[in-house]
Amino acid sequence: MVTRDIAVLAVSAGPADQALIPAELAGLPVETVVLNPGPPGGWADELRAALRARGGRRLVVWAPHRPATVIAAAEAQQFPDVVVVFTRQAAVGVIEALTAGRSVASIIHPPLPVPDQALRQAGAGADELFCGDGWRVELTDQPQPTWLTITADAVRVAAAGLTPAERAAIAERAASVERAAPAGRSATAAAPAQPDGQAGAGRRRLLIGSANYAGQGRAWAQAVTDHVPGFQALNVQLRTLAGLVFDSDCLLRSESLNDPVARVDLARELVAPATHVLLEDMRALMGTSDLRRPEISPAFGRAEAEQLLASGRRVACLVHGTAGRTPARHRAVEPWSPYWDPESDFYQVRDQLVRELAAALDGLAAPLFVATPDMLEYIDGAVWLPIVAGRDDFRPAPPWGRAAKLKVAHAPSSDVMKGSEFVDAALTRLDRAGLIDYQSVRGVPPLGVPRLLRQVDVVVDQVVLGNPATLMIQTMAAGRLAVAHIAEPTRRRYPEPLPVVEADPSNIAEVIADIAADREAYRPLAEAGPAFARRFHDGRLSADVLNRHFLSLEGAP
Amino acid sequence: MATLADARPGSGRRVLYLAWGFPPYRGSGVANPLAAVNALAKRGHEVTVLAAGTDTFALAMGADWGLVEQIDPAVTVVRVDQPGAWNDPIASRWPEVLRRYGGAAPQWLRDVEVKMFPEPIRNDWYPAWLPVATAAARALHRAKPFDLVIATILPAVSAGVALNLNAAAGVPFVVYERDSWVFSPFTGEPYEDADRSRPLLEEVFERAEQVWYINTPIADLHRREFAAWADKIREVRNGWEAAFVPEVITPAPRAGRGLVFRFVGTADVGFPSAFVNEAWRLARAASPVVQDSTLEFVGVAADNVKAHSAEGVKWSEPVLKRDLAAVYASADVLLFIKEGGPMATSGKVYEYTATGLPIASSMAPGHDARAVLGGRPLWFDAAEHTPAGLAAALVAAAAHEPTAAELAAARRHGQRFRRDLIFDAAFGQLEASLGW
Numbered sequence: 001m002v003t004r005d006i007a008v009l010a011v012s013a014g015p016a017d018q019a020l021i022p023a024e025l026a027g028l029p030v031e032t033v034v035l036n037p038g039p040p041g042g043w044a045d046e047l048r049a050a051l052r053a054r055g056g057r058r059l060v061v062w063a064p065h066r067p068a069t070v071i072a073a074a075e076a077q078q079f080p081d082v083v084v085v086f087t088r089q090a091a092v093g094v095i096e097a098l099t100a101g102r103s104v105a106s107i108i109h110p111p112l113p114v115p116d117q118a119l120r121q122a123g124a125g126a127d128e129l130f131c132g133d134g135w136r137v138e139l140t141d142q143p144q145p146t147w148l149t150i151t152a153d154a155v156r157v158a159a160a161g162l163t164p165a166e167r168a169a170i171a172e173r174a175a176s177v178e179r180a181a182p183a184g185r186s187a188t189a190a191a192p193a194q195p196d197g198q199a200g201a202g203r204r205r206l207l208i209g210s211a212n213y214a215g216q217g218r219a220w221a222q223a224v225t226d227h228v229p230g231f232q233a234l235n236v237q238l239r240t241l242a243g244l245v246f247d248s249d250c251l252l253r254s255e256s257l258n259d260p261v262a263r264v265d266l267a268r269e270l271v272a273p274a275t276h277v278l279l280e281d282m283r284a285l286m287g288t289s290d291l292r293r294p295e296i297s298p299a300f301g302r303a304e305a306e307q308l309l310a311s312g313r314r315v316a317c318l319v320h321g322t323a324g325r326t327p328a329r330h331r332a333v334e335p336w337s338p339y340w341d342p343e344s345d346f347y348q349v350r351d352q353l354v355r356e357l358a359a360a361l362d363g364l365a366a367p368l369f370v371a372t373p374d375m376l377e378y379i380d381g382a383v384w385l386p387i388v389a390g391r392d393d394f395r396p397a398p399p400w401g402r403a404a405k406l407k408v409a410h411a412p413s414s415d416v417m418k419g420s421e422f423v424d425a426a427l428t429r430l431d432r433a434g435l436i437d438y439q440s441v442r443g444v445p446p447l448g449v450p451r452l453l454r455q456v457d458v459v460v461d462q463v464v465l466g467n468p469a470t471l472m473i474q475t476m477a478a479g480r481l482a483v484a485h486i487a488e489p490t491r492r493r494y495p496e497p498l499p500v501v502e503a504d505p506s507n508i509a510e511v512i513a514d515i516a517a518d519r520e521a522y523r524p525l526a527e528a529g530p531a532f533a534r535r536f537h538d539g540r541l542s543a544d545v546l547n548r549h550f551l552s553l554e555g556a557p
Numbered sequence: 558m559a560t561l562a563d564a565r566p567g568s569g570r571r572v573l574y575l576a577w578g579f580p581p582y583r584g585s586g587v588a589n590p591l592a593a594v595n596a597l598a599k600r601g602h603e604v605t606v607l608a609a610g611t612d613t614f615a616l617a618m619g620a621d622w623g624l625v626e627q628i629d630p631a632v633t634v635v636r637v638d639q640p641g642a643w644n645d646p647i648a649s650r651w652p653e654v655l656r657r658y659g660g661a662a663p664q665w666l667r668d669v670e671v672k673m674f675p676e677p678i679r680n681d682w683y684p685a686w687l688p689v690a691t692a693a694a695r696a697l698h699r700a701k702p703f704d705l706v707i708a709t710i711l712p713a714v715s716a717g718v719a720l721n722l723n724a725a726a727g728v729p730f731v732v733y734e735r736d737s738w739v740f741s742p743f744t745g746e747p748y749e750d751a752d753r754s755r756p757l758l759e760e761v762f763e764r765a766e767q768v769w770y771i772n773t774p775i776a777d778l779h780r781r782e783f784a785a786w787a788d789k790i791r792e793v794r795n796g797w798e799a800a801f802v803p804e805v806i807t808p809a810p811r812a813g814r815g816l817v818f819r820f821v822g823t824a825d826v827g828f829p830s831a832f833v834n835e836a837w838r839l840a841r842a843a844s845p846v847v848q849d850s851t852l853e854f855v856g857v858a859a860d861n862v863k864a865h866s867a868e869g870v871k872w873s874e875p876v877l878k879r880d881l882a883a884v885y886a887s888a889d890v891l892l893f894i895k896e897g898g899p900m901a902t903s904g905k906v907y908e909y910t911a912t913g914l915p916i917a918s919s920m921a922p923g924h925d926a927r928a929v930l931g932g933r934p935l936w937f938d939a940a941e942h943t944p945a946g947l948a949a950a951l952v953a954a955a956a957h958e959p960t961a962a963e964l965a966a967a968r969r970h971g972q973r974f975r976r977d978l979i980f981d982a983a984f985g986q987l988e989a990s991l992g993w
Contacts, residue, residue, distance in 0.1 A: 063648065066659055066660040066661060067659060067660070069648045069660050070648070070651070070656050070659055070660045072648065073648040073649050073651055073656065074656065076649060077649075082649070083647065083649050084647075084648040084649045085646055085647055085648055085649075086646045086647075086648050086660070087617075087646040089617065089618065089619055089646065090616055090617055090646035090647055092619075093615050093616040093617060093619070093620070094616060094647070096615065097612075097615060097616060107612075107616065107647065107649075108647070108649045108650055109650075110610075110612060110638055113637055113638065113640070113689040113692070113693070114692075115692050115693060115695070115696035116696070117637070117693070118607075118635045118637065118692075118693035118694075118696050118697055119696050119697065119700055121633075121634070121635045121636065122605060122633055122635050122697055122700070122701075123633070124700050128699075128700040165649070222725075225699075241654070241666065241669070242665075242666075242669045244672075245673050245687075245688055247688065247691060247692075247721065247725070248688055248692065249692050249695075249696075250692065251640075251688045251689060251692075253640070253642070255642055255652035255653070255654045255655070256642075256652060258652060258653055259652070390724070390725065391724070391725060391726070391727065392723075392724035392725065443672055445672065445673065445674065445675075447674070447717060447720055447721065447724075447757060447760070448756060448757065448760075450724065450760070451756055451757075451759070451760050451763075
């Protein structure tokens with residue numbers, strides 16, 4: 001491969017950098033730009049001039065001094081075919097990659113990891129892929145209502161505002177081996193899945209995203225794939241900077257959300273191929289609102305939902321508790337509500353979120369789901385989509401209640417929303433009195449939850465909200481005794497008694513003490529958990545709910 | 558030894574081999590998973606490897622494409638790039654949030670990564686591979702189910718993927734721990750953050766079919782610490798590949814010339830370079846032959862270990878694996894020095910034994926490499942693990958010109974550590990235990 005069109009520029013910010021810079025890297029001579037000493041403020045101009053002077057060659061810029069690296073990377077965005085690296089090894093690696101024929105765009109914008117990538121590498125057939133070779137991408141210089149648009153048969157990207165590298169990367173996607181939508185292939189859902197298991201005229205694909213709280217987006221996707229004939233389902237999680245990561249088919253890190261190429265990948269690999277999209281909390285999936293600062297809040301999610309509907313796809317919305325639970329109403333009916341102070345930021349922020357979601361849902365003709373039955377009191381017209389306990393949650397656990405002391409755990413995802421101050425105070429007293437073995441744990445990774453559950457007898461979940469949340473379901477599935485506050489109207493949503501011991505901050509200590517004193521009285525309740533969880537939370541019912549109320553609906557909503 | 562392919566052609570099982578570091582990865586330990594998957598394929602199994610993406614190695618860590626040529630063509634390799642914006646050396650990919658922090662992610666952002674998975678020593682890079690690799694593994698299993706998963710660590714995140722697939726789909730698995738996830742191989746003590754990783758290792762022990770370790774001391778330690786699952790523990794040693802070691806090396810007659818002493822392998826930041834340099838200086842002072850000789854380091858070396866090299870010490874760039882045989886063929890004496898104690902063996906010592914060449918060594922008492930070298934002709938071991946001790950060993954090696962018979966005997970000693978034989982035994986007992 002000819003290398004004469006590749007140049008190497010090292011950026012020296014001082015003698016320490018100079019000592020590192022060799023005369024050659026990977027067989028290419030290294031030019032050096034020595035930045036003026038002093039504050040980095042003037043370096044942008046120097047670096048810009050150095051980049052302009054490269055004479056149209058592909059350029060690898062090695063800047064080992066971090067402040068200079070940051071500035072060089074920012075300046076380089078405006079130039080085509082420039083890669084800025086921080087380490088010598090990376091400089092060598094990039095030079096070798098370019099020499100071997102890689103494009104700068106492919107190095108700076110690698111594809112977003114999606115399951116189909118692995119399947120393609122393994123030689124999977126088209127039937128096994130969610131999107132085949134990827135949806136067609138059109139890059140246009142014509143002004144568009146949004147920078148990214150999904151149509152019936154393509155992903156359309158407006159080029160205005162893209163950096164040269166972004167444009168080149170998206171052009172590569174557009175030029176890659178992709179079939180134009182073949183005759184008959186479009187986003188429009190084909191005939192609905194038949195109850196007897198016969199698939200419709202075309203394969204249907206469901207995409208769920210992007211909250212994936214407690215891994216439920218993934219779990220619902222799995223339920224549909226397992227139990228709704230003719231459907232394949234995947235989920236995507238948009239991970240906030242510090243958010244917990246749960247098992248997901250595609251993970252989009254929030255710091256990548258500002259990368260338009262990553263969003264084009266998401267659109268072409270997952271959103272466009274979907275015939276049905278379940279939006280969680282009406283969060284925007286693709287950030288079509290803005291090229292650089294995408295908003296995912298419900299108002300923008302509504303705009304994306306409208307776009308998807310206009311393109312012939314079917315859309316539904318699932319409302320999670322935090323986004324749908326009206327603080328004022330909860331405070332009125334729940335004596336221990338965490339929304340007790342309307343003047344607090346805690347209240348105001350959540351109230352605003354609920355109002356935004358309600359506004360976004362207003363007038364949207366789309367099926368509505370809620371994840372817990374208590375939420376039916378808050379979202380009119382919603383259908384309860386049960387939380388799913390995964391296969392592993394039903395793994396047989398040791399016999400219940402055999403340890404010398406009752407083992408009790410509290411593992412909140414949010415102290416405030418679970419009422420942890422009350423639980424910890426009460427159960428720590430019982431532990432110190434020698435009545436129980438109590439552990440209060442935080443930040444248990446998803447992989448660690450099964451082990452935790454099998455090591456304890458009792459799990460105290462939330463005692464203030466009134467909702468049967470994921471950990472409570474998992475506790476039942478594992479044959480452990482769940483203790484939580486589940487309001488009576490919510491309990492009545494189940495067609496049979498919920499095997500969960502009721503407790504709230506006023507009596508949690510007494511309840512646990514009673515269990516410790518008379519385990520045999522509570523054993524049937526613990527042992528009833530797995531069968532109960534199987535009937536309502538093993539995915540079959542959830543798949544059926546989604547199918548009846550969304551996936552199998554005829555015609556446009 | 559009969560294999561499944563011999564007994565029932567085409568009836569091999571589907572095996573997913575999880576190895577984050579796989580060719581073109583050229584780092585320490587890559588030969589092990591390469592040999593393992595080739596051995597499995599040769600036994601008639603349908604093998605898929607799930608590894609970090611080539612860009613992870615080619616653009617950031619260095620790649621050896623020659624190793625890719627060693628992969629059995631029947632093996633399918635699926636690659637998922639290692640995410641990790643905070644450690645990306647390609648600055649053009651830095652997200653805006655990282656640029657706002659001047660290119661250096663603050664500790665709180667790094668700690669978020671650490672929470673995803675308890676990699677040893679709170680590593681904040683590997684954990685991000687867990688979700689993307691799990692998604693790939695799940696998709697592959699859904700498309701065509703696997704009968705078995707084998708995960709090799711470190712990094713331990715590969716074991717996390719195996720756990721996830723077992724939890725999601727009940728796929729049986731084996732973890733080839735090699736070194737330990739919880740205990741330092743150099744000290745035998747728990748890593749500082751072992752309280753995070755130990756519960757997950759217990760989960761591995763509870764669910765896995767078997768857990769393999771690279772030497773007896775590490776295996777025994779885990780048999781004691783995880784006694785409830787001691788019966789699941791096996792030892793599967795490292796070994797050497799015939800492809801990388803010449804069948805016969807006949808050093809040129811010494812006839813008063815200077816000799817070529819060679820260290821082949823990785824000298825990372827913890828390498829005892831000051832120790833070695835001091836030993837070399839002492840040896841040069843004590844022996845005219847050594848004074849005329851060179852000590853050449855061939856392999857990846859951290860910048861700090863190259864500083865203050867003694868006279869006669871040379872540093873050469875790493876060579877591709879396919880060129881290793883020539884490196885051994887032109888050496889007179891091999892230098893073996895490895896930090897650590899009873900828990901440490903090193904992978905390179907097996908290759909060294911196979912060459913038949915004289916080996917001068919220094920290591921802590923009880924170092925497991927002694928279990929490999931013990932009884933081998935042409936082994937010149939330092940009487941005490943000091944620069945003076947190593948110097949004496951170097952001088953002794955320089956003074957003894959090996960005979961053809963000694964070279965042959967030394968080569969024979971190394972035959973038992975041929976990796977294909979080791980894996981044949983390991984996979985044979987595994988297949989039997991699984992009832993395959």
